[in-house]
Amino acid sequence: MNQDRVESLAQFHPFTRLNKLLEGVQSGGGNTPLLLSLGEPQFQPPSFATDAIANAKEMWAKYPPTLGNAEFRNAVRNWLVRRYGIEPGFVDPERMIVPVSGTREALFHIALSAVARGAPKGKGKVLMANPFYHTYAGAAVVAGGEPAFLPAGPETSFLPDPDAVPADLLREAAMVYLCSPANPQGSVASAEFWQRWLKLARQYDFLIAADECYAEIYTDAPPPGAIEAAQASGSCDNLLVFHSLSKRSSAPGMRSGFVAGDARYISRQAQLINYGGVAVPLPVLAASTLLWSDEEHVTANRVRYQASFDLAEKALGPIFGKVKPGGGFFLWLDVGDGEKAALELWRQAAIKVLPGGYMARVDATGRNPGAPYIRVALVYEPAQLAGALERMAGVLKSLVDAGGHKLASARGR
Template sequence: MNPDLSGLRNSPFVALRTLLDPLEPVKGLKPLALTIGEPQNQPPQFMKDVLQTTDNLYGKYPPVDGTPELREAITGWLNRRYNLKEGMIDPSRHITPVNGTKEALYMLAQIVTNRQGKSGQKPAILIPNPYYHVYHAAAVMAGAEPVFLNATLENNFFPDLETLDEELLERTEAFYLCSPSNPQGTVAGRAYLEKALQLARKHDFMLIMDECYAEIYDKDQPEGILQVLQDLGGDLSNVMAFHSLSKRSSAAGLRSGFIVGEEVTTKTLINLRNFAGAASPLPVCAASAALWNDDSHVIENRKLYQTNIDIAERHLGNRFDFYRPPGGFFLWLNVGNGVEATKKLWTEAAVRVLPGEYLSGTTADGINPGFEYIRVALVFDPDMMDEALSRMANCL
């Protein structure tokens, strides 16, 4: 018996290759790819040193829940970053180190979804639209209905929580929420986070907070869900939050992140990962602990992206509904027709971007909120970004 995969869409990057690979970029210009959120600056040297000095540990099977040192380092960072009271986060009860957050974002939906539904109705998983493609795949494979909630300029690129139908909320099993948002780079404020948490607890669903861009911001440090929870008494019920070293430390290849949240789901996830998850090698755990224990390299990392935003504003600041993204390192530009602009940029400027349509779902009313947009990753050094953004401005 084959599972029903009819609702599973291709990765946006597969769709992009299908669109652009048959087309030739303009001659005489070096092709530049601004499609993937893959930091091009190097992680700090001390990370590499730790990997080298602990390489004898590659011969040992690693524990799926990481090492005590790693969990302590993660807890210490959370306490510093979000000014949490000592003891709110217990490293042995609330932390799950994971081999990259993509796998865990997918796997968590399989845990929290009741396939029979809460009252015999089909379970639903709420997804901001546009969205990170893993959210959609996770919902489909968990047997839930992925429900797209349009996130547009009019609502700060976050779904309107006030208009959600009660019947929908009653069958909701999880709500994926990304702040700073990908691709738009906006930040959910305190009132918004409190409302999302209130709905999760009232209707007993899991609020899955993807905060992997929390350390990449322009001016103001984004508030996190843990700060909201602390101010409400410190109870972690109905919340699982994700963080990663991929963006914070430019260590995407390390495949290291973690989840923090309610104890029951934490333990269930660790149990599932004992059967179906890949544990991080012990040298990776040691290197990750060193990265979470250090904040200075993150400041330098953040300065690079702020410089790139300055360059983008200089080239594009009066066009395409440009705004300085408060968080993350993407531009979300309104070019009228994202697919056509993507083809034009590739064939006439040798710059590869991602159509917003490929990051969005078309809702029942026929609207795709990403149709007019392109996503541009500001991940290269300033000189290369200056070249790429200059080409884009001249081409479009």
């Protein structure tokens, strides 16, 4: 990789930039630092999962098969049937499901596959919303493609409008990353949204990578899934869905998820794992099989997150209006200047958040659409968050009073 690409890759990593912003700045207020910058659930997964790993200890002596085992794939297929109401035969567990060592890795690898497939046809663009999850852009650069950023502001409910994408860009697209509930804003895509994008993907022959890692964390109704739209269209062609136990089951350290969909791309994903990826170890597969088969712990997780969002509404609602998202566990707050707010929250209250501008790029108008925002991850127990949210409100209100900036939640507009 040449030096220009190395530098381009570095600019997409938000936590590198956050570390630089806060370098040498003492966390203040006499408070224990609380890291609300990273989407890493701080809860324990169910004990039956850790017991399953311990009970399968003899399997650490075996190389894990790339496609996992039938028990895991069937558990995933059955979960897709329960969760999205698809027909049991719509997704073939033998050809259309592959376990992955975390969906971040899988989302990265799929760009290598899609860009390699598209490049001979002049299709090297990798489309994504702006703001975006940094792995999407990093994967595009490493794959030798070119990130193409689609507007996803409040005027489109923080999701990229398929009808607004120029035809020339669609013709050059190797793939598009679409995330629902969205990271960072928590917006939930409708069934119609998925259907419109699927129609374009097939018309212009590009892949949809549907990142649905937050699909089990929601406020009201369960978010529609891309695979539902695929069934309505009759096939999974040009679609892969990505799901993870990191958020659903509060098990980020297990590094376990799955990819399902278009058998052509599943085969290519398996080849990438064979050559340079990491197959999911058999003890982890045993635990994962149980987790995909259980809903009780997922319901308990949602109750916990709802309690946290209720606390956020109480503390921050008087400043921002409605802050509760449709899904996911992030607050996306318009604070006027995300970098300044992040710096002062760390300096005054020992709370680390992520400036929204670090998750976005300057658009055609010359502005960074994420710059006014901060992303706040509510990934601790509600009791731990209650005091932190009150401190956060105090700091942000003082910034409002000092700067005369009228803050307003994007969702409250």
